[in-house]
Amino acid sequence: MERWFSRITMFWMLFLGEVQSQDWTKCSTGCTCDGNKMSVTCNGLKNVPNDIQKDAKKLNLQYNSLSKLSPTAFHGLNKLTFLDLGYNELQTLSEGVFDQLVNLNKLYLQYNELKSLPRGIFDKLTKLTFLQLTENKLHFLPHGVFDQLTxxxxxxxxINQLRSVPDKAFDKxxxxxxxxxxxxxxxxxxxxILYLSQWIRDNGNKVKISNTNTDDPDGVTCQGTMESVNKITKENTFQAGCPTTTQQMATSPASTTTTETMTVREKQTKPRMKIFQEELFSKASIFFCQVIFTQHVSLVVIHILAEIPLLHIVCVVRKP
Structure with a gap:
């Protein structure tokens, strides 16, 4: 009985091994498979094949013509540790497209057309150690988009179009x-820009030149100038009355959209205008007072002028 059971067990092991071998020999159309390295490489595709080997650990899809990804494109591929989607035509990413890639270690999304990222797009990738997003068209990042990438x-x-990053974007x-x-x-x-400026000052040894290990905290420069972002402070943003980081978080919801951001910026310009108006009123006051003294205008006229709300003229006249 024991010998019979051993033979049955051996038969099933051989059978399962043969099935696995057949899976790797029957590679997806347009792809090449390496069963030893558990890797799949595909070229000339417009869609991700739905019959990729489920035990694959490496999937290379760069240099294809992928313009979008189905939300289920990588379902069942929970053993993947490497995914390269570089050099495609991706304009957006479906929410949850990476949710099953819980063992993913490296993700390449370089040289695509991504303009934005869905909120929580990387939340399930808690084992990720490398994320490549260079050469896209990202103009903003969702709040907390990197928080789970501990x-x-x-x-x-x-090489994107980022104007700033959300408060606490890199804190986790x-x-x-x-x-x-x-x-x-x-x-x-x-x-x-104040959060990024302060973060670079505190973490300058982490800011590098591309493809090198050379520190480059001064190489992150402001649009239109060669001034380093890390030199920018509250006093030289040209925006009087910038709120502190805590105040920004308290007044701005986590789901701030581009439109809402513009509204916040418009509000931030008001203190600057107020200062300008006060300076203008002050100069106007001096001018009118000089005229009054020169022409020896009576105190009655002075009081009348002082009541004009637009100018807020205040003259202190002493009798000669």
């Missing part, structure tokens, strides 16, 4: 060693 060591945001990246931020549209006239 194992991340390398983040590349180079406790293991971050390299970040590349150059060649973006960093808006140093906005209060929104």
């Amino acid at each position: 194992e991340l060591k390398t983040l590349n945001l180079e 990246l406790s293991k971050l060693e390299t970040i590349i931020l150059a060649d973006n549209d960093w808006d140093c006239e906005s209060c929104d």
Whole structure:
């Protein structure tokens, strides 16, 4: 009986091994498979194949013509540790498209057409150590988009259209060693740049030149100038009355949209206008007072002028 059971067990092991071998020999159309390295490489595709080997650990989809991804494109591929989607035509990412890639270690999204990222797009990728987003068209980042990436060591945001990053954008990246931020549209006239400026000052040894291990905290520069972002402070953003980081978080909801951000910026310009108006009123007051003294205008006229609300003229006249 024991010998019979052993033979049955051996038969099933051989059978399952043969099935697995057949899975790797029957590679998806347009793809090549390496069963030893558990890797799949595909070329000339417009869609992700739905019959990729479920035990694949590496999937290379770069240099294809992918313009979008189905929300279920990678379902069942929970053993993947490497996914390369670089050099495609992706304009957006479906929410939840990466949710089943719980073992993913490296994700490449470089050289696409991404203009934005869905909120929570990376939340399930808690083992991710490398994220490549260079050469896209990102103009803003959702609040908290990197918060779950506590194992991340390398983040590349180079060559995008970012004007700022959300408050506390990098605070949860406790293991971050390299970040590349150059060649973006960093808006140093906005209060929104203050978080990034302070973060670079505090973490200058993590800010690198692309493809090197060279520190480059001064190489992240403001749009239209060569001034380093890390030199920008509350006093030289050209926005009087910038709120503190805490105040920004208290008044701005986590779901701030581009339109809402514009509204906040418009509100932030008011203190500057107020200061300008006060300076104008002050100069006007001096001018009128000089005229009054020169022409020896009576105190009655002075009092009348002082009542004009637009000018707020206040003259202190002493009798000669």
